[in-house]
Amino acid sequence: MSAGPLLGIAAAAVLLLLLMIIRFKVHAFLALIVVSLLTALATGIPFEAIVPTLVQSFGGTLGAVALLVGLGAMLGKLVEYSGGARVLADRMIALFGETRAPFALGIASLLMGFPIFFDAGLIVMLPIIFAVARRLGGPILLYALPAAAAFSVMHVFLPPHPGPVTASEFYDANLGLLMVTGVVLAFPIWWLSGYLWGKFVAKRYPFVLSNTLFNEVKEEEITNPPAVSTVLFMLMLPLLLIFMNTGLDFLRSLGAVDVNQAWFSLLRAVGTTPVALLISTLVAMLVLGHRRGVEGNALEKVLDSALAPICSVVLITGAGGMFGGVLRASGIGDALSNSLGDLGLPVIVAAYLVAVILRLAQGSATVALVTAAGLMAPSVIGADFSAMQVVAITLATAAGSVFAGHVNDSGFWLVGRLLGMDVKTTLKTWTVQQALESLVGFIFACLIFALF
Known part of the structure; x- marks a missing residue:
């Protein structure tokens, strides 16, 4: 199919999904499966490939999300149950x-987001x-949205995250220069796009925390809470392990380490996100469980209670990945980006728009960034751009890849x-935040491109 019919199918699929969930109150998990199946049929994916495409896309997303959310929920439950979250x-x-609590949470998330992935x-x-939201009793978006936006900014714009x-590497950009510029x-x-927007939407949607991922621990149930330093250690442990992995990957991209060495592979494996969270959870069982007198069946029940609330989150997120996978398999993003390449736009504008289209078409920011960079690389490398202008084009592509995450993005769910x-x-708050983040990032990238 050409770009026009494919775009029409994608738009119709998104509208149908929203109609089923918002108007007819169909459960999001079921609605995503139905729309994914209909989209696969409408875009001409061969009948024998439809179910494998659905299952592979669902399983690919679920494999990553279930491990991260499951282990993260267990770690969070131990921090919450021990009283550590309240202490911190x-x-x-x-x-x-x-009054500065939302700002402090956002800054802490920016620092944590340097090596650790968004989710x-x-x-x-x-x-x-x-814990902060319950302690102060304010709107949850006031505290959560700035923090979530901080992780998104770091994941999209800064090395050593895989997208940038x-x-x-595609653009042959100076990685050190890209990192310094990204940090600035x-x-x-x-x-602009996270903190101020979070304060604004919290006034429009002032709902408070009702039931959390970790449930609420009553004050009288907390005995012998851990010290602040212990809680900080438990939060920093996965951060340090993942930083080791991403730091090694950064050194690899610079050619500073021999990737064939056994120690390199071992340390990278230990620093992968699932293994880092597993190690951190096991350490938390010892530090926040056994050492505080919680062990045996009691500790098992604490960990088990963390899993029930996340089942819906994991399944719906996996189904969102399924929908995005079907759109990728249909070729919608490729068709649109190829047709855009013939418009004769400036390279930095074209790179941004190609990334935007890929993001809207298939959902994943990392896929949009990598694919757009691959498509635009010949135009960038073949032109006479300064090192700083190449960095600006890289940042513009990254900005486009985060634009307006919606129902085909697992992060949205x-x-x-x-x-x-x-x-x-979610559309009125998170999707708009992602659009603002994209536009602000693109404006900064254009200023750098023009000045240097």
Whole structure:
């Protein structure tokens, strides 16, 4: 099919999905499966390939999300059950004050988001966010949205995350220069599109925390809470392990290490996100469980209670990945980006728009960034751009890849369900935040391109 019919099918699929969920109250998990199946049929995917495409897309997303959310929920439950989240929340409020709590949570998330992926970082940070929200009794979006936006900014714009690293390799960009520029821009991008937007939407949607991923632990159930330093250690442990992995990958991209060495492969494996969270959870069982007198069946019940609330989150997120996978398999994004390449736009604008279209068409920011960079690489490498202008084009492509994440993005469902939002509210809050983040990032990239 040409780009026109494919675009019409994609638009109709999204509208049908929203209609089923919002108007007819069909459960999101079922609606996503039905729409994914109908989209596969409408786009001409061979009948014998439809079910394998659905299952592979669902399983690919579920394999990553279930491990991260499951292990992260267990770790978060231990931090919450031990009273650690409340202890750390009280210390943060004492240090920064009640009015600066959202800002402090956002800054902490920016720092944590340097080495850790978006979804894993959000899961690890959630018990602290929820504890602060309960402690102060304010709208959950006031505290959660700035933090989620911070993880998104770091994941999209900064090495050593896989998207910007791969894009820099395609464009032959200076990775060190890209990192320095990204660090400088990360704060203003987050402040404009995450912190200020979070304060604004919290006034429009002032719902408070009702039931969290970790459930609420009553004050009288907490005995012998851990010290603040212990809680910080438990939060920093997965961060340090993952940083080891991403740091090694960064050194690999610079050619500074021999990737054939056994120690390199071992340390990278230990620092992968699922293994890092597993190690952290096992350490938390010892530090926050056994050493506090919680062991045996009691500890098993604590960990088991963390899994039930996440079942819906995991399944819906996997189904969102299924929908995005069907759209990728249909070739919608490729058809649109190829037709856009013939318009004769400036390279930095074309790179941004190609990434935007790929993002809207198939959902994944990383896939959109890597694919757009691959498509635009010949035009960038063949032109006479300065090193800083190539960095600006890389940042513009990254900005396009995060634009307006919606129902075909697994992250959309993850954020919405974790924060207790329905689809309509998630579209009005998170989707708009992602669009603002994209536009602000693109403006900064254009300024750099023009000045250098």
